Amino acid sequence: MKPFAFFTLLAGLILMPASAQTVVIKAGHLVDVASGTVKDNQSILVEDGKITAVGDRVVAPDGTPVIDLSDQYVMPGLIDAHTHLALMEMDGSDINDFGSYYYASLIEDTSMRVAQGTQMARSMIEAGFVWARDTGNNGLYGDVTLRRAIEGGWIPGPNMVTAGRMIAPFGGQFQMQPEKPGLGNPEYLYADSHDELVRAVRENVHYGATFLKLIIDNQPYIYSEEDVRVAVDEAHDMGVKVMSHAMSDEGIRNAVLGGVDSIEHGWQISDETLQLMKDHGTYLVGTDFPAARIGETRYQANVDRNKRARKIGVKLAFGSDAVYYEEGRTRGEQTLDFLRSYVDADFPNAFILQMATMNGADLLGANSGEIKVGKNADIIAMYHNPLDDIEALRGVQFVMKDGEVYKEGGKFTRETPRVLNNPRRKQQRGNMLGQN
Ligand SMILES: [Zn+2]
Numbered sequence: 001m002k003p004f005a006f007f008t009l010l011a012g013l014i015l016m017p018a019s020a021q022t023v024v025i026k027a028g029h030l031v032d033v034a035s036g037t038v039k040d041n042q043s044i045l046v047e048d049g050k051i052t053a054v055g056d057r058v059v060a061p062d063g064t065p066v067i068d069l070s071d072q073y074v075m076p077g078l079i080d081a082h083t084h085l086a087l088m089e090m091d092g093s094d095i096n097d098f099g100s101y102y103y104a105s106l107i108e109d110t111s112m113r114v115a116q117g118t119q120m121a122r123s124m125i126e127a128g129f130v131w132a133r134d135t136g137n138n139g140l141y142g143d144v145t146l147r148r149a150i151e152g153g154w155i156p157g158p159n160m161v162t163a164g165r166m167i168a169p170f171g172g173q174f175q176m177q178p179e180k181p182g183l184g185n186p187e188y189l190y191a192d193s194h195d196e197l198v199r200a201v202r203e204n205v206h207y208g209a210t211f212l213k214l215i216i217d218n219q220p221y222i223y224s225e226e227d228v229r230v231a232v233d234e235a236h237d238m239g240v241k242v243m244s245h246a247m248s249d250e251g252i253r254n255a256v257l258g259g260v261d262s263i264e265h266g267w268q269i270s271d272e273t274l275q276l277m278k279d280h281g282t283y284l285v286g287t288d289f290p291a292a293r294i295g296e297t298r299y300q301a302n303v304d305r306n307k308r309a310r311k312i313g314v315k316l317a318f319g320s321d322a323v324y325y326e327e328g329r330t331r332g333e334q335t336l337d338f339l340r341s342y343v344d345a346d347f348p349n350a351f352i353l354q355m356a357t358m359n360g361a362d363l364l365g366a367n368s369g370e371i372k373v374g375k376n377a378d379i380i381a382m383y384h385n386p387l388d389d390i391e392a393l394r395g396v397q398f399v400m401k402d403g404e405v406y407k408e409g410g411k412f413t414r415e416t417p418r419v420l421n422n423p424r425r426k427q428q429r430g431n432m433l434g435q436n
Contacts, residue, residue: 027074034349077378082319086117086142097324110139121157127332128396136166140186144208164209217251228258235434246314282311287321288341306345318356
């Protein structure tokens with residue numbers, strides 16, 4: 001070997017880590033969720049976790065590795081805007097059994113729930129979910145721990161935004177007893193006055209909440225429009241969005257007028273309040289359980305609400321609220337069950353895909369949800385066309401998140417590194433030195 005050639009080879013080796021992050025995806029059928037159309041024989045160039053070129057004339061550098069999905073339908077990764085990765089309701093309980101999440105919080109500590117959550121996070125990304133908004137009920141910041149472990153590369157899972165502890169009027173969503181006023185801990189941060197609301201927002205953000213959650217109307221005393229505004233202003237000043245658990249028409253109204261970014265559930269909403277949501281650009285995250293969980297009557301009421309919401313033009317994002325145990329079924333598989341109510345509301349499949357990709361990204365503030373230059377490379381693929389049948393999503397064969405492959409050929413491929421530093425240490429040091 002000539003010295004020059006040897007040098008070139010060495011240089012090539014040294015450069016390899018950077019070039020290894022470049023990959024070209026051959027997409028046989030590229031689904032454009034925004035327009036509800038498919039383009040055949042497209043290529044997607046991915047560099048450093050981002051999409052840098054898309055089309056039928058993509059030129060990749062020589063030697064760029066190719067992921068061949070020429071027999072598959074390729075689309076943006078899915079987003080669940082309402083989940084609880086560190087909550088599994090007690091075996092045998094159901095949503096009609098008041099407070100089944102209450103029992104879970106009494107019996108299981110945060111560490112157990114986080115351990116369980118690692119498995120649920122993995123099942124979510126395995127099913128094609130690249131982002132999840134975790135909406136509380138995670139013990140003492142179990143969701144934040146999961147998010148940090150995923151961000152640090154310790155465990156596989158979707159990117160997360162986290163609610164931390166839910167901010168609620170005294171009692172939260174529980175009925176406590178005076179002898180045991182601590183029963184609602186650690187799920188809720190009680191805040192009743194405006195000072196307490198400001199304090200709760202700050203405390204929650206300090207401990208790792210990245211998207212706050214207000215419980216509006218689970219007690220006879222509900223948050224007023226003014227209460228909501230105090231919390232929302234404090235959060236928005238820090239660039240943190242606010243969601244609200246609200247079910248009654250009055251509660252939803254107060255939350256919308258107070259400026260929240262999304263309404264969770266919204267089961268008893270009137271057309272008038274739906275119109276108010278449209279006027280304010282507030283997202284509705286329906287969390288519509290399968291009929292088997294809540295009964296046909298409640299299910300059909302939700303289907304009706306979805307029809308009304310779409311007709312009025314309210315912004316809709318997909319969110320599941322899958323929180324229960326079913327033998328042999330993963331959290332990721334269960335989450336897909338929650339798409340059914342939109343099919344039954346006669347939503348076009350393209351519209352449903354938009355809810356579960358680009359709308360979710362918009363709500364979460366994630367640079368995801370579309371296969372476009374500049375977006376994060378959050379990409380999934382399957383054999384059947386999800387525009388023809390939403391059930392095609394159950395056959396996800398390929399998952400990429402931030403340019404990293406998690407699943408290929410239907411098999412989970414993401415290895416967990418054997419040696420890892422703790423990402424929290426760097427952040428803690430930054431805080432101490434005042435360089436957040
Ligand atoms: Zn929920």
